[in-house]
Amino acid sequence: MFTKEYKKELFDLLRTNAHMQKAFDMLRKQSKVVSYIIIKDFQTKKSLSIMKKGLELLGIKNRKSISKIVGLIKNKTANKEDIKFGEINGKYWVYIFPLTMDGKTYAFTICFSTDIITTTHLECFAFSLKIVFENIYKSAELSKISDSIKPRAIALSTVHTLHRLITSSLNLDELLPRIAHLSIQVLRANRCSIKLLNDSKKILISKTTIDLRKHKKISLRNLPVGQGVPGRAIKLEKILRARNYISIPLIDEEAIGVITVYDKIDKKPFSEFDVEIFRTLAEQSVVAIKNAQLYEEQRNFIISIMQTLAKVLEHKKNEYRIKNPIYTELNLRIGKIMALNSEELKTLEIASLLHDTGQLSLPKTILSKKSRLTKKEFALIKSQPKKTASVFKNFNSLKPVMPILLHQHEKYDGTGYPKGLRGNEIPLASRIMAVVAAFNSMVGKRAYKKRKTIIEAIAEIEKNSGTQFDPTIVSVFIKTVNTASFKKLLGERLK
Amino acid sequence: MKFEELLNSPIHIQIIEFFDQNPASIDTPRGVAAWINSDRETVKKALTELVELNILIEYRATATTGYGYTSNQAILKKIKKYLSNIKK
Numbered sequence: 116m117f118t119k120e121y122k123k124e125l126f127d128l129l130r131t132n133a134h135m136q137k138a139f140d141m142l143r144k145q146s147k148v149v150s151y152i153i154i155k156d157f158q159t160k161k162s163l164s165i166m167k168k169g170l171e172l173l174g175i176k177n178r179k180s181i182s183k184i185v186g187l188i189k190n191k192t193a194n195k196e197d198i199k200f201g202e203i204n205g206k207y208w209v210y211i212f213p214l215t216m217d218g219k220t221y222a223f224t225i226c227f228s229t230d231i232i233t234t235t236h237l238e239c240f241a242f243s244l245k246i247v248f249e250n251i252y253k254s255a256e257l258s259k260i261s262d263s264i265k266p267r268a269i270a271l272s273t274v275h276t277l278h279r280l281i282t283s284s285l286n287l288d289e290l291l292p293r294i295a296h297l298s299i300q301v302l303r304a305n306r307c308s309i310k311l312l313n314d315s316k317k318i319l320i321s322k323t324t325i326d327l328r329k330h331k332k333i334s335l336r337n338l339p340v341g342q343g344v345p346g347r348a349i350k351l352e353k354i355l356r357a358r359n360y361i362s363i364p365l366i367d368e369e370a371i372g373v374i375t376v377y378d379k380i381d382k383k384p385f386s387e388f389d390v391e392i393f394r395t396l397a398e399q400s401v402v403a404i405k406n407a408q409l410y411e412e413q414r415n416f417i418i419s420i421m422q423t424l425a426k427v428l429e430h431k432k433n434e435y436r437i438k439n440p441i442y443t444e445l446n447l448r449i450g451k452i453m454a455l456n457s458e459e460l461k462t463l464e465i466a467s468l469l470h471d472t473g474q475l476s477l478p479k480t481i482l483s484k485k486s487r488l489t490k491k492e493f494a495l496i497k498s499q500p501k502k503t504a505s506v507f508k509n510f511n512s513l514k515p516v517m518p519i520l521l522h523q524h525e526k527y528d529g530t531g532y533p534k535g536l537r538g539n540e541i542p543l544a545s546r547i548m549a550v551v552a553a554f555n556s557m558v559g560k561r562a563y564k565k566r567k568t569i570i571e572a573i574a575e576i577e578k579n580s581g582t583q584f585d586p587t588i589v590s591v592f593i594k595t596v597n598t599a600s601f602k603k604l605l606g607e608r609l610k
Numbered sequence: 611m612k613f614e615e616l617l618n619s620p621i622h623i624q625i626i627e628f629f630d631q632n633p634a635s636i637d638t639p640r641g642v643a644a645w646i647n648s649d650r651e652t653v654k655k656a657l658t659e660l661v662e663l664n665i666l667i668e669y670r671a672t673a674t675t676g677y678g679y680t681s682n683q684a685i686l687k688k689i690k691k692y693l694s695n696i697k698k
Contacts, residue, residue: 266632272645276674280636280669280676283671284672299681300669303634305681327681
């Protein structure tokens, strides 16, 4: 059944349809039809007005005549005949063709003729009208179906895109703000906050809040379960909706947090459709958050294994009086200034912990040798990066670390080893580690040489900037080691 | 591309109209191309230009880029005015 809006569309299509005009033109050629009109009914003011205008075109302007004609048409249409006709004004014959579908009349075509139309021509015209009307009706019905399906199809496509955008990140620090931004986008809201439960499951820790409103101070407020809108949503494990918010608990096997959007940008209330979309987004978010948490746990587990390994290594190096006072910390400080993201910093941290694991395979005599190394011994030293990388090659999650370990002894001018890479061909993390390793080697204890002072070490690195070391990193390094906090830390480590 | 230059670009107008009618939508270039019945490469280029004009917002992930409609009220107002002028 058509709604009022679609009935209007159907009627408009009828009035403007070219085939309708063609059918009428054919009838006009075969008879003495002078004009035709299409009206919805005989009751509404608009229909009566169309009819009066049609009659006026025929020169019938007398009000009484018009009323008489309208009455005649009304009487004729009350009969059950398909085509109704009658004489009007002693001059015209009027023919009324109801346009029906499934027993329901949607409109009437009224033709005015100066003579009687033959039955054959009438039947032909009625048949043409029927075909044209059926096509128009189907077209309007298709348009109605398309109009109701399209928004759902677009919403489905949005859900699919959201899924791809959300599940592509395993980094919680990146994932949570992304979910908040996407929630604001699809809900057309001003604000979104995501809170995750702490280990005791009693406090919601505020993880991210995005607020589009200018000059609004963003507060990351933790909430006890049961307090505030998010606190109640998580306590009840129920979606809470009001005019200006929707709060959805994030539930996997158990509740892990809550996501809340506030204030639509057009100031309208949140609808049931908004809840449906937001619920889907929240369900996708739970999976993505759990995956990221598991990945982080696995990553932390690997880091703790690596830290243990590094301690074992450190212990062995102590036997050879090798000490790297501030290697990992300095790498990370420079990495942060070089704008590495959190993922890249974690990779740099692991690479720093493992950087000289390959030394374990070197004979003690080489590591503690005070005199110049032989060619054979130096070849063994040069094989160390490959050995370090090969020790960890079976750890899939350490894949990003491998190229850093492998190229940590490359030189900026291409004279390093194992591949002789130059400039930006060398991974950025490897270039950072090269500077820091040289500094540590100079200021730390070594069996084969005397320690340099910090000033001497910095001067030596500066001297090799652009040849052995990346000049950009050297300049960041110099700024970093000259900060008071670093000097204090290094002083403590060198004691 | 300047905002005023959009007046001469049917593809940009179609994309803006799509997002104006479906402001909650986030879609890929392929998706938008399907909705406005155009080819992906042309749509992709136009989407990038509309991002530069702050009419659309870009959401990038590893293998997917989604585009959504701006929430900036001033820009939305300007677009409404612009679209109603086109229809006149």
